[in-house]
Amino acid sequence: MKSLALVSTVLLSRLIPVACAGYLDRSAQVVLNSPALRSDYQYDEAYLGKLLEIHNDPVEVMRLVDPSNAAKLDEPRLLQVFGRDASWMTEGDKLRLRREGLKFVDLTDHQDLKGDSFLRMQASESWPKLQYQEKVHEIIGHLSIDSMQENLRNLTSFYNRYYLSNHGVKSSRWVYDQILKIISTAPPSVRLSLETFTHPFPQSSIIARFEPTYGRAVSNGNIALPRIVLGTHMDSANYRLPLLPSPGADDDGSGTVALIEAFRALVEGGFRPERPVEFHWYAAEEAGLLGSLEVAKEYKSQNKQVQAMFQLDALAFVRQGTTPTISFITSGVDASLTNWTMAVASEYASAPIQGIELPLGHGSDHMPWDKIGVPVAAATEEHPDKANPYEHTEADRIDLANGEFSFEFIREFTKVAIGFVVELGGWVD
Incomplete structure (x- = not known):
């Protein structure tokens, strides 16, 4: 009109x-x-x-x-809706797919991955017996709900965290600054590095790394050990329209602050792993896994070996009248790593656990790693069919009615994350 x-x-x-x-x-x-x-x-x-x-x-x-x-909306993009074949659409079609609630991956700049399935099941090596219980429980003792609350209040104060918006850029820089503050307080014996992984789009991904302490690794004659990766995404999107507010408290502010808190607790506890342990905060997950696709592909091209990758996405919503349950994805993941990570959860978390098959049309940032052959596991709050109804709207906030947003639940996932990296990364005294 x-x-x-x-x-x-x-x-x-x-x-x-x-x-x-x-x-x-x-x-x-x-x-x-x-x-x-x-x-x-x-x-x-x-x-x-x-x-x-x-x-x-x-x-x-x-x-x-x-x-x-407006012309940008007509740019051709090779999009693969999960569970379907890849096809050429447009940048504007992304908005329509999101409004329909469909998850997809943007393969335009990664067409060598076009023929691979995002839903393949693989089983790989056996995984180590749990042996660092004392260390892990000590680190878990450093976790602070107050710290997570403060971080998430700040993160959700951005108007949105859309990957092409100024707010998305600022929120990424905010996450970087929080990690930098943690590193600035690290004990001298903890070896750390931090980098901004830039993309063709404005929002950057962030990678923080515990560098290996060469103890047993040297005696074994193998310094270049494969790394361990923990991942989450820090962008958010309002699926009605990207220009609208999107606090993204649950999706995936909860995962973002869980990894910040796990990183802080490990630094404070003096974590000294035998192999590199990396924490990844990805940009542009809501735009088709763009951030994690670029990171995974660069690692592959540079022959950076990854032993295992564990993704956390949407960790806080507890529907009224239900028991908060840690849900492990059982489709499109590595079966043996998933079973092992469920054993880690049973050892270190208090919440019950379950396995769920990911419905068609859903996905997250573990999928690009699976594409390049890395064993992956992924965990979330509940079966996606019963997930947070406020996701991708203005209402994905901390202050939900009836206490349906739970920081205590986020802490349970954070315990699993700490157990995952310590048990796989090892500990050099």
Whole structure:
């Protein structure tokens, strides 16, 4: 309708990300005959909601809100909806798929992976007997719910964490800063490194690493031991429209702060592994696993060996009247590693555990690692068919009614993460 059309004038000088469809200059002068754009790249939610009601298509709304970058929505992308064959669609089709609640991977820049299945089951090597119970329980004693609450309140204060938005960039930098603060307090004997893994899109992934302490590794004559990877994603997306708020408290703020807290507890406890142990916070999971795809592919191309990868995604929602249960994905993962990780959970977590088959159309950042042959395991809060109904909306918040958001539940997953890296990474006294 003409009365809702937007007229924008953008003076370009220094480009920074603003929204799904494109870029705006930080010093740009934007003239709108609507209240859509308010300040700091935040939008009038009621106005955008009205546009969505009228057009019933997020792509058309994006064309109206950001007409200078509408052409980007037509760019061809090779997308594979989980459980289907890959096919050529467009950048705009991503918005439609998300609105339908479908998960997908963007293979446009990774077409060598096109023919592989994301749902294959593999079984690999046997895994070590649990032997570091005393060390793991000592580290678990360092966990703090207050610390996780403070971190998640800060993380969810960003308007959204969409991978093409200025907020997504700022939130990634915030995560980096939290890890850097932890590293700055590390005991001298703990060897650590931190890097920003940049992508073609604005939001970066973050990799923190415990460097190996060469004790038994040297005596065994094998310094270049494969690394252990813990992963989660730090972006969020409102599936109605990327310009809307997306606090992403559960998906996947819960995983983000769980890994921050596990990392902090291990640093504070003086963790000195025999092999490299890495913590990954991925960008752009909601855009088709873009961040983890690039990281996994670079590791493969550089022959960086990974012994095992464990993904945590959505860890806090407990439906009223149910028992919080740690759910391990049993499809599209490594069977033996998953069974071993379930044994780790039984040893160190207090919550009950279960195995669940991932329904078609669901997925997370462990899948690119499985694609390149790395044994993977993944855990989440509940069967996706009964998962948090507020995910990918403005309502994915900490303060859910009836206490359905549980930091105590996040702590249970964090215990498993600590057990996973210590039992596989070893400990040099």
